Amino acid sequence: MKKNLSFVMAVGWVFSLSLAGLAEAQDNMQIATWAGFRSAAAVFTFDDGCANQLSIAVPIFDKYDYKASFYLVTGWSPNYNAYQALVDKGYEVGSHSDNHASNAADGRTMPDSEIASSKSNINSHISGQTCNTITYPNCEEPNETTLKANYIGGRICANGIDGATPNNYYRINSVICGNTGSVNSAEAFQGKMQQAINQGGWVTFLIHEVDNGNGYSPTSSQAIDGALDWAKKNDSKIWVTTFRNAIMYSKERDKSTIAKKSGNASSETYTLTHSIKDNVSNYDYPLSIRIKNSNNWTTVSGTQSGKAITTSIKDGYIYFDAVPNGGDIVISSGGGSTNPSSSASTQPGSSAAQPASSNSSIGGSVEYKLEMEDYMPGGAGIGYSDLDGKNDNTGYRKGGDDAGVVAVGTGYGIGYTMAGEWFGYSVEAACDGQYSVVARAATGNASTTRFSVSVENVSGSVAVDVPSTGSWDTYTEVNGEGTLKLSKGKNVVKVSIDQSYINVDWIKLTSDNAQCPEVIPVAKNLRLNSLSGPVQYQVFDINGHLLKSGTVSAQGGVQNLWSTASRGLSKGTYVLRYGNGSSTRRVQVRK
Numbered sequence: 001m002k003k004n005l006s007f008v009m010a011v012g013w014v015f016s017l018s019l020a021g022l023a024e025a026q027d028n029m030q031i032a033t034w035a036g037f038r039s040a041a042a043v044f045t046f047d048d049g050c051a052n053q054l055s056i057a058v059p060i061f062d063k064y065d066y067k068a069s070f071y072l073v074t075g076w077s078p079n080y081n082a083y084q085a086l087v088d089k090g091y092e093v094g095s096h097s098d099n100h101a102s103n104a105a106d107g108r109t110m111p112d113s114e115i116a117s118s119k120s121n122i123n124s125h126i127s128g129q130t131c132n133t134i135t136y137p138n139c140e141e142p143n144e145t146t147l148k149a150n151y152i153g154g155r156i157c158a159n160g161i162d163g164a165t166p167n168n169y170y171r172i173n174s175v176i177c178g179n180t181g182s183v184n185s186a187e188a189f190q191g192k193m194q195q196a197i198n199q200g201g202w203v204t205f206l207i208h209e210v211d212n213g214n215g216y217s218p219t220s221s222q223a224i225d226g227a228l229d230w231a232k233k234n235d236s237k238i239w240v241t242t243f244r245n246a247i248m249y250s251k252e253r254d255k256s257t258i259a260k261k262s263g264n265a266s267s268e269t270y271t272l273t274h275s276i277k278d279n280v281s282n283y284d285y286p287l288s289i290r291i292k293n294s295n296n297w298t299t300v301s302g303t304q305s306g307k308a309i310t311t312s313i314k315d316g317y318i319y320f321d322a323v324p325n326g327g328d329i330v331i332s333s334g335g336g337s338t339n340p341s342s343s344a345s346t347q348p349g350s351s352a353a354q355p356a357s358s359n360s361s362i363g364g365s366v367e368y369k370l371e372m373e374d375y376m377p378g379g380a381g382i383g384y385s386d387l388d389g390k391n392d393n394t395g396y397r398k399g400g401d402d403a404g405v406v407a408v409g410t411g412y413g414i415g416y417t418m419a420g421e422w423f424g425y426s427v428e429a430a431c432d433g434q435y436s437v438v439a440r441a442a443t444g445n446a447s448t449t450r451f452s453v454s455v456e457n458v459s460g461s462v463a464v465d466v467p468s469t470g471s472w473d474t475y476t477e478v479n480g481e482g483t484l485k486l487s488k489g490k491n492v493v494k495v496s497i498d499q500s501y502i503n504v505d506w507i508k509l510t511s512d513n514a515q516c517p518e519v520i521p522v523a524k525n526l527r528l529n530s531l532s533g534p535v536q537y538q539v540f541d542i543n544g545h546l547l548k549s550g551t552v553s554a555q556g557g558v559q560n561l562w563s564t565a566s567r568g569l570s571k572g573t574y575v576l577r578y579g580n581g582s583s584t585r586r587v588q589v590r591k
C-alpha cells in the first residue's frame with residue numbers, strides 16, 4: 001500500500017505541472033516524474049578531485065552499484081586514467097573550473113574563459129561521455145549565457161532540496177555534507193532523501209574530502225555507506241543517479257509528449273517527442289512511461305525503432321522506458337513480460353489464463369512456468385535447502401516452510417539466496433522434450449550472479465547468469481545457456497544458487513520440439529461438463545495475439561464451443577482459452 005501511495009505521488013506531480021485540458025491523455029498515458037516511477041531523485045556530487053573520493057567513496061558506490069558525479073579542477077592535475085575508468089563504469093565526470101577561480105578578478109568567481117576551456121580540457125582526456133555539467137568553485141555562478149552554451153546545468157552550494165523541476169537548471173541547489181555541512185551521518189543523509197521523497201523532489205549532495213580529518217569538510221565514509229544502504233532498501237522510491245542523468249530526465253520529462261499514433265487488438269504504436277534544442281545535448285535519456293492496459297493484455301512485448309525494449313504489466317498499466325525522439329514505440333500483445341499480479345498466489349489458476357506464459361502450448365511450443373515461491377512442500381531437504389533462514393515474512397508459505405520468499409510486485413519470488421541453497425519444483429510434462437530456460441531475476445550485486453537449473457536424475461544443468469540489475473527489486477528476463485531434458489510424466493526441477501544474493505521471480509521452461517499438442521479437429525465438440533453459466537472464450541494466434549473472443553451459453557453442461565470459436569478462422573493452429581481462462585487448448589483448423 002505504501003508503494004501505491006508513492007506511486008500516485010510520483011505520477012501526480014508531473015501532471016500538476018502539466019498544461020490543463022489533457023485529462024483523457026493523462027489517464028491513459030503518463031510520463032513518470034522520475035525514472036522507474038520513483039518519487040524522488042538523489043544525486044551525489046564530489047568536488048575538487050580529492051584522492052580519497054576515488055580510494056574510499058567509489059568502492060562504496062560500487063558496492064551498492066550506484067553512480068556518482070565527480071567535478072575536477074583541470075589545473076590540479078587530475079588522475080584522468082582513474083576517472084576514465086569511472087566513466088567506463090557509468091560514473092560522470094564534470095567541470096569544477098581550471099583553477100578554482102584563483103586567477104579570477106574577485107578570487108571567487110571562475111572567469112568566463114574557463115567555462116569552455118575546462119570542458120574541453122576534460123573532453124580531451126575522457127572519452128565515452130561529454131562533459132556537460134558543472135559545479136561552481138566557491139559557490140559563485142559565472143556568466144549564465146556562456147554556461148548555457150556549454151552545459152545542460154550547474155550546481156551551486158546551498159539551499160537544500162529542489163522540486164522535480166528546479167527553478168533554474170544553472171543554479172541547482174545542494175545539501176552540503178561533511179563536518180562543516182548539515183549532513184555527516186547516515187541518518188542525516190536518510191532524512192534528506194526522505195524529505196525529497198515526501199516532496200517528489202530532487203536532492204543533490206555536495207561532498208568534498210572523505211574520511212580526511214585534515215581536509216576540507218570531510219564526510220564520513222560510514223555515513224555515505226549508510227546513505228546508500230538506505231537508498232538501496234528504498235530503491236522503489238528514490239532514484240540514485242548522476243547529476244547529468246537527473247538534469248536530462250527532468251528537462252525531457254517536462255518537455256516531452258507521449259501520444260498514441262495507432263492501435264488494433266494486438267498492438268499499439270506510440271510516439272514520445274520533445275523539441276528541446278540547445279546545441280549541448282540531444283536530450284535522449286530514456287523516460288519511464290506507462291500506458292493503460294485497455295485491452296487487458298496478459299503478456300506484452302515492445303520495440304522502439306524496431307529494437308526491443310523492456311516492458312512490464314502492473315495494476316492495469318503497461319510500463320516501459322523509451323528515448324524521446326527515438327522513433328515509434330510499438331507495444332504488442334504476447335511475448336515478453338507477464339503480469340506479475342496474475343501470477344500471485346491469491347488467484348489460483350489465474351496463471352493458466354495466459355497462453356504465452358502458462359502451462360499450455362502455443363506457437364508450436366510447450367511451456368512450463370514455475371513460480372519460484374511454489375517450491376515443493378515437505379520442508380528442508382525435500383522442497384528446499386535454506387542456509388540463512390531469512391525471508392520477507394510475507395506469510396505466503398505457512399508452518400515454517402518459508403525458505404526465503406520475497407514480495408515481487410504484488411506477487412512473490414525467492415530471495416536472500418546464498419550459494420549452496422536449492423529449491424525443488426515438480427513438473428508434470430506432457431511429453432519428452434528439450435527445454436530452454438528463461439528466468440525473471442534481480443540482483444543488486446555489482447557483477448553478474450549465477451544460478452543453475454537442473455532435472456533430478458538427469459545429468460547436465462543450465463546456467464543462468466543474471467547481470468546486475470541495480471537493485472534486488474529491479475527484475476529482468478535472462479536466458480539460460482543450453483537446454484534441459486524433461487521426460488513425459490513427473491520431473492523434479494531443481495533451481496540451485498551458485499552465487500549469493502540473487503532474487504528469482506519465476507523461470508519458464510520452453511520446448512520447441514516437444515510434439516504433444518492436443519489437437520481438436522474442427523468438427524469435434526468440446527465438452528464443457530465442468531463449466532456452468534455463460535462461457536467466455538478467446539482465440540489466439542500462435543504468437544499469442546488475441547484474434548477473437550466471445551461468449552457461448554453452456555446449456556446442460558455441453559456446448560459446441562469450438563464450432564462457434566473457430567468460425568471464420570483460416571486453416572492453421574490456434575490457442576483456445578475458455579472458462580474464465582482456466583482452460584487452454586491448442587487447436588487446429590483443417591480446411
Ligand SMILES: [Zn+2]
Pocket residue numbers: 047048096100136137138
Ligand atoms: Zn571546490
